[in-house]
Amino acid sequence: MARLILLNKPYGVLCQFTDEGGRATLKDHVPVPGVYAAGRLDTDSEGLLLLTDDGGLQHRIADPRHKLPKTYLVQVEGVPDEAALARLRAGVDLGDFVTRPCGARVVPEPAWLWPRDPPVRFRKTVPTAWLEIVLREGKNRQVRRMTARIGLPTLRLLRVAIGDWTVDGLRPGQWREVVAPAAPVLEPLAKRVVTAATAAANAPGVRRDVRPAPRRR
Numbered sequence: 001m002a003r004l005i006l007l008n009k010p011y012g013v014l015c016q017f018t019d020e021g022g023r024a025t026l027k028d029h030v031p032v033p034g035v036y037a038a039g040r041l042d043t044d045s046e047g048l049l050l051l052t053d054d055g056g057l058q059h060r061i062a063d064p065r066h067k068l069p070k071t072y073l074v075q076v077e078g079v080p081d082e083a084a085l086a087r088l089r090a091g092v093d094l095g096d097f098v099t100r101p102c103g104a105r106v107v108p109e110p111a112w113l114w115p116r117d118p119p120v121r122f123r124k125t126v127p128t129a130w131l132e133i134v135l136r137e138g139k140n141r142q143v144r145r146m147t148a149r150i151g152l153p154t155l156r157l158l159r160v161a162i163g164d165w166t167v168d169g170l171r172p173g174q175w176r177e178v179v180a181p182a183a184p185v186l187e188p189l190a191k192r193v194v195t196a197a198t199a200a201a202n203a204p205g206v207r208r209d210v211r212p213a214p215r216r217r
Contacts, residue, residue: 002054004180005035008170009049011116015040029173038062042141047159048167057180064137071161072143074131076152084150092146099146103134114172120155128155
């Protein structure tokens with residue numbers, strides 16, 4: 001049976017199990033052999049990271065084609081207006097690619113939030129705000145690039161959920177094992193399209209006596 005581990009990755013920990021430079025890695029927090037990260041989380045980001053020993057499950061979690069939503073809490077420098085949030089939601093042109101539409105809203109600072117080590121450096125003259133951003137893709141440093149493009153540099157970034165899995169109840173460096181799903185996390189898009197097409201074909205009022213075209217001789 002596949003193993004699935006939820007880790008609250010601390011700030012400054014590499015998303016790998018070895019490092020020749022002696023930096024902190026996943027091995028310092030997850031003493032479980034044979035598991036690997038399903039997706040990545042930047043060294044300077046915190047929060048939920050999934051690990052599994054099942055290659056198929058790892059692929060389904062990490063592959064953006066399965067559209068598994070990833071929820072982030074982002075502390076930014078500055079306070080966004082509705083126009084800035086609309087730009088995030090619609091998709092941001094980052095030069096090398098345009099982000100997909102996403103969820104973005106201002107939220108209060110979470111009461112459960114743990115202090116970061118080392119602390120975030122603030123500019124006393126500039127206010128900050130917290131955003132909740134929900135992506136269904138995950139390019140390199142995407143959230144930071146998105147907020148920077150609209151003039152709101154990211155100060156702190158936490159991933160709090162991947163699909164229905166959350167970081168709830170886990171302090172930095174803590175992990176727990178959960179039951180791995182026996183079926184794919186999300187149905188492939190092609191299967192959903194076929195299902196929708198079948199439903200449409202069977203809808204009331206749709207003729208089903210269409211004969212195939214004769215074959216050419």
